[in-house]
Amino acid sequence: MKGTGDTDSAGTAGDRASPDDADQLPDYAERVLGVAELIPPGRVMTYGDVAEWLKDEDHPEGQAPGGPRQVGRAMALYGGAVPWWRVVRADGALLPGSELRALAHYRDEGTPLKGASRVAEGHIPRIDMRRARWDGGAGGEGA
Numbered sequence: 001m002k003g004t005g006d007t008d009s010a011g012t013a014g015d016r017a018s019p020d021d022a023d024q025l026p027d028y029a030e031r032v033l034g035v036a037e038l039i040p041p042g043r044v045m046t047y048g049d050v051a052e053w054l055k056d057e058d059h060p061e062g063q064a065p066g067g068p069r070q071v072g073r074a075m076a077l078y079g080g081a082v083p084w085w086r087v088v089r090a091d092g093a094l095l096p097g098s099e100l101r102a103l104a105h106y107r108d109e110g111t112p113l114k115g116a117s118r119v120a121e122g123h124i125p126r127i128d129m130r131r132a133r134w135d136g137g138a139g140g141e142g143a
Contacts (some may be wrong), residue, residue, distance in 0.1 A: 028054075028066055029074035032087075034078065039086040041109040043134035044127055046090045047071040092126035099124050116122060 025033075035050045035062040043052070047068035054066070066074075075087050085102040092114065093103050103124065106113060108128070112131035 025078060026074075028070065029078045031067075032066075032071050032074040033078060034084045035083040036075070036084065036087050038136070039083065039134055042111045042132070044086050044088045044111065044129070044132045045134055045136075046088055047075075048090060049133070049135075051086055088116075088127055091128070092129045092132075094124055094126065 031054055032050060035045070035053055039045055048071075050071045051067045054071075071087065075084055080088070083105070085095075085098075085105040105111075106127065112128035113125040114128045116125045
């Protein structure tokens with residue numbers, strides 16, 4: 001999912017669609033991006049959390065149109081115009097290829113992080129999922 005939020009050399013999203021292109025955006029992707037926009041600064045949801053949110057929202061019997069991989073695909077293709085860094089892997093590892101850009105966002109927003117071990121490549125920290133995970137509750141509280 002290296003494409004999530006990546007920009008071309010001109011600093012634009014390249015040929016990726018933005019949420020403003022709603023007529024071109026698949027319905028599921030539009031809903032995924034909508035959830036990403038709801039996540040408060042300093043908090044995160046996993047790809048699986050977003051899939052569950054959408055399942056609970058539209059399909060109470062559990063027949064969701066997508067799972068974590070579909071959420072990741074939607075974020076990779078269309079997530080550049082939303083806070084993509086707030087939709088993360090369940091293990092808290094930063095998105096490969098976008099670690100430094102994501103880390104800058106996490107530090108700006110005060111997202112809880114765990115220090116990197118000395119053996120970690122590039123000493124990149126992980127998200128402290130226990131403290132940073134957002135369950136969709138009001139006011140950004142809840143885990």
